[in-house]
Amino acid sequence: MSTQQTELKGTVKERAQLALNNDFLRQAVKFTTERLRSGKLKAAEEHGNWEEWRERGRQIRLHTIAHLDYYLGEFANNARENGVHVHFADTAQDAISIALQIAKAKEAKSAVKSKSMVTEEIHLNQALQSIDCEAIETDLGEYIIQLANETPSHIIIPAIHKNRYQIAELLSEDAGEQLPPETSVLAGYVRKKLREKFLQADIGVTGCNFAIAESGSIVLFENEGNARMVSTVPKTQITFMGMERIIPSWADLEVMATLLPRSATGQKLTVYMSGITGPKREEDGDGPEEMHIIILDNGRSLQLGDPEFQELLNCIRCGACLNACPVYRHIGGHAYGGTYSGPIGAVLTPALKKNVAEWDDIANASSLCGACYEACPVKIPLHDMLVSLRRRKVEAGHDHPLERVGMKGFGTVMSNVKVYHRALKLGKLGQKVVVRDGGIRTKIGPLKGWNSHRVAPSISKQLFREQYGELRSELDQQAKAADPAVAARMREWLTGRDGGASHE
Amino acid sequence: MMRLLARYGIVLEFPNVQTCCGQPAYNSGYWKEARAAAKTIIHAFEDSDFVVTPSGSCAYMIHHYPEMFKEEPEWQEKALQLQRKVFEFSNFLVEVLGIQDLGARFPHKVTYHPSCHGSRLLGVKHEPMALLNNVEGLELVPLPFAEDCCGFGGTFAIKMSDISGAMVAEKAEHVIETEAEVLVGLDMGCLMNIAGHLRYRNQPVRVMHLAELLYEGVSYSDEHTANRA
Numbered sequence: 001m002s003t004q005q006t007e008l009k010g011t012v013k014e015r016a017q018l019a020l021n022n023d024f025l026r027q028a029v030k031f032t033t034e035r036l037r038s039g040k041l042k043a044a045e046e047h048g049n050w051e052e053w054r055e056r057g058r059q060i061r062l063h064t065i066a067h068l069d070y071y072l073g074e075f076a077n078n079a080r081e082n083g084v085h086v087h088f089a090d091t092a093q094d095a096i097s098i099a100l101q102i103a104k105a106k107e108a109k110s111a112v113k114s115k116s117m118v119t120e121e122i123h124l125n126q127a128l129q130s131i132d133c134e135a136i137e138t139d140l141g142e143y144i145i146q147l148a149n150e151t152p153s154h155i156i157i158p159a160i161h162k163n164r165y166q167i168a169e170l171l172s173e174d175a176g177e178q179l180p181p182e183t184s185v186l187a188g189y190v191r192k193k194l195r196e197k198f199l200q201a202d203i204g205v206t207g208c209n210f211a212i213a214e215s216g217s218i219v220l221f222e223n224e225g226n227a228r229m230v231s232t233v234p235k236t237q238i239t240f241m242g243m244e245r246i247i248p249s250w251a252d253l254e255v256m257a258t259l260l261p262r263s264a265t266g267q268k269l270t271v272y273m274s275g276i277t278g279p280k281r282e283e284d285g286d287g288p289e290e291m292h293i294i295i296l297d298n299g300r301s302l303q304l305g306d307p308e309f310q311e312l313l314n315c316i317r318c319g320a321c322l323n324a325c326p327v328y329r330h331i332g333g334h335a336y337g338g339t340y341s342g343p344i345g346a347v348l349t350p351a352l353k354k355n356v357a358e359w360d361d362i363a364n365a366s367s368l369c370g371a372c373y374e375a376c377p378v379k380i381p382l383h384d385m386l387v388s389l390r391r392r393k394v395e396a397g398h399d400h401p402l403e404r405v406g407m408k409g410f411g412t413v414m415s416n417v418k419v420y421h422r423a424l425k426l427g428k429l430g431q432k433v434v435v436r437d438g439g440i441r442t443k444i445g446p447l448k449g450w451n452s453h454r455v456a457p458s459i460s461k462q463l464f465r466e467q468y469g470e471l472r473s474e475l476d477q478q479a480k481a482a483d484p485a486v487a488a489r490m491r492e493w494l495t496g497r498d499g500g501a502s503h504e
Numbered sequence: 505m506m507r508l509l510a511r512y513g514i515v516l517e518f519p520n521v522q523t524c525c526g527q528p529a530y531n532s533g534y535w536k537e538a539r540a541a542a543k544t545i546i547h548a549f550e551d552s553d554f555v556v557t558p559s560g561s562c563a564y565m566i567h568h569y570p571e572m573f574k575e576e577p578e579w580q581e582k583a584l585q586l587q588r589k590v591f592e593f594s595n596f597l598v599e600v601l602g603i604q605d606l607g608a609r610f611p612h613k614v615t616y617h618p619s620c621h622g623s624r625l626l627g628v629k630h631e632p633m634a635l636l637n638n639v640e641g642l643e644l645v646p647l648p649f650a651e652d653c654c655g656f657g658g659t660f661a662i663k664m665s666d667i668s669g670a671m672v673a674e675k676a677e678h679v680i681e682t683e684a685e686v687l688v689g690l691d692m693g694c695l696m697n698i699a700g701h702l703r704y705r706n707q708p709v710r711v712m713h714l715a716e717l718l719y720e721g722v723s724y725s726d727e728h729t730a731n732r733a
Binding site for chain 2: 012020330331364365366367383387389390391393394410412416417420451455464465468472478482483487
């Protein structure tokens with residue numbers, strides 16, 4: 001698999017342009033995100049108490065992350081008692097080294113994988129291939145992406161940017177025969193092919209949706225059954241998890257199991273939900289003989305104690321913010337340039353790298369509409385975090401020089417009304433060259449972007465602030481007595497407020 | 505807005521020292537510059553009992569003031585005082601004044617775009633509906649995917665102009681789909697964005713702020729009453 005898509009190439013603007021010019025991609029992404037987000041809205045409505053459960057979910061995540069050291073310790077101890085080898089990896093490279101060591105010790109020739117974003121984050125497939133261990137993705141979407149030599153463009157629907165005709169082409173090439181663009185036939189082909197791979201594999205690699213501290217178990221949510229195959233057939237299992245995947249108890253899982261599938265796909269529950277507590281025991285019919293869990297930091301702990309970003313660790317990777325995002329809908333996931341895309345990716349990628357300057361322009365790819373926050377099952381204020389990223393970039397002196405000049409000017413003009421009035425006067429004078437029929441259509445200078453899609457309004461000949469005096473005296477002349485009901489309500493508000501109540 | 509409020513005996517003052525709420529600088533990460541603008545606004549409205557804004561986005565921005573002045577407690581206190589008395593226009597009419605029916609008549613097909621900051625983040629949702637539903641003769645057609653952002657986002661429309669352009673094009677498609685004569689909203693930024701795009705495409709949809717629509721509606725009613733009398 002190539003790493004080309006996960007490395008930054010050009011600016012987000014340039015990457016977005018590729019997507020905006022790709023009608024197949026835009027149609028495919030729009031179609032699926034629309035289906036997922038309406039499914040989510042319907043599921044939340046049918047649930048009945050969605051907002052209360054959402055708040056409960058948030059509280060569980062806030063509590064867990066605030067005591068992450070405690071729960072991680074509890075989890076690791078319990079998992080070890082269950083016979084699991086638990087490894088902690090500070091960096092992506094550490095995680096890779098641990099995995100390769102295991103694979104080498106087992107003389108592994110192939111590894112089957114169920115979906116895991118963490119393994120995408122650390123580029124596990126390339127590493128395994130470098131020691132001649134074939135890595136095979138077994139999630140249908142991931143399998144397609146692997147064939148295409150691409151990276152996932154969505155957290156839960158990796159091949160969201162492809163339509164079924166493109167998928168049929170890819171799979172036909174793989175099969176060496178022409179397959180029809182019918183979902184059931186295509187899925188049937190992959191299922192048959194993967195059966196053999198499951199049986200041959202030396203290692204099964206899984207991700208982890210939740211890790212239960214009280215019993216040292218991992219929980220996987222999936223719809224295809226491949227994660228269950230991956231975690232039962234091969235003799236060795238390696239599970240990768242971000243260090244923040246922890247929840248304290250099985251009781252907490254009830255809340256998460258209510259929130260995650262509904263937010264992700266609109267399902268009440270995924271087709272399979274597996275809880276795995278250690279390797280195969282004597283009485284078990286199947287399961288791995290050896291089980292490893294690699295717990296990855298890779299920048300996550302940098303968020304701990306950061307008041308603006310700690311809540312990032314609350315994310316349960318449902319993808320709801322991607323489906324709700326009007327920007328993601330038009331540019332897809334690859335434009336974000338990182339493993340994680342959409343609003344969560346726009347914040348997570350720079351936050352994990354602690355290198356705001358390098359990743360800065362991703363934070364600009366948002367209109368700050370707040371749809372991500374509204375969709376989030378644990379209420380992460382992503383729109384505020386995007387502003388914080390932009391602010392830190394400016395404070396670190398990595399802003400664009402032209403923008404800095406503009407904003408300094410803004411500060412000067414807006415802090416003094418006399419300067420403000422002079423600026424308006426100047427604007428009125430200056431615009432005379434370009435105004436036609438009360439609108440500005442020229443595409444020069446700063447107006448290029450705006451006017452490539454719109455007509456800009458001109459500054460009114462007489463501004464409201466210039467009309468105010470006249471209007472005021474006109475209204476004063478016909479002055480009406482205050483409406484008694486209205487006046488009473490206003491007094492009531494004022495009294496309530498002076499009593500300390502806010503209008504919220 | 506001023507004329508509408510005058511009908512209930514409310515005088516709308518316009519402190520001439522006010523400038524901009526500072527949102528463009530705040531959203532771009534220039535908090536120092538945003539604070540400079542915020543101080544001007546705080547100062548301008550120190551003596552007002554209520555502050556009414558025609559754009560939900562500006563009202564929402566004022567909710568960020570206290571956080572911006574974390575290190576200046578004196579200003580933070582002033583910011584909190586302002587936050588408590590600032591209202592988006594429709595919210596002020598319905599929640600504070602208790603007015604839902606202005607006796608307006610506006611016999612046109614109208615669709616409504618709820619702007620993100622006003623509706624989603626400030627929570628002004630039922631107020632515009634109540635006001636529009638009480639306008640006689642007005643046919644309110646639902647806007648498909650109404651809650652989706654129109655792509656304005658302030659400096660976003662300049663910095664990421666092509667993404668923003670794709671978003672406003674989609675919004676305009678939905679507006680045109682409704683076959684409404686009028687698009688009404690509660691945020692001047694979004695309305696300028698959508699109107700600019702509709703004009704770019706030579707679409708005849710009229711774009712109005714709710715206050716404009718209501719005022720035209722009450723003027724229409726007034727004339728008819730006068731004619732009958």
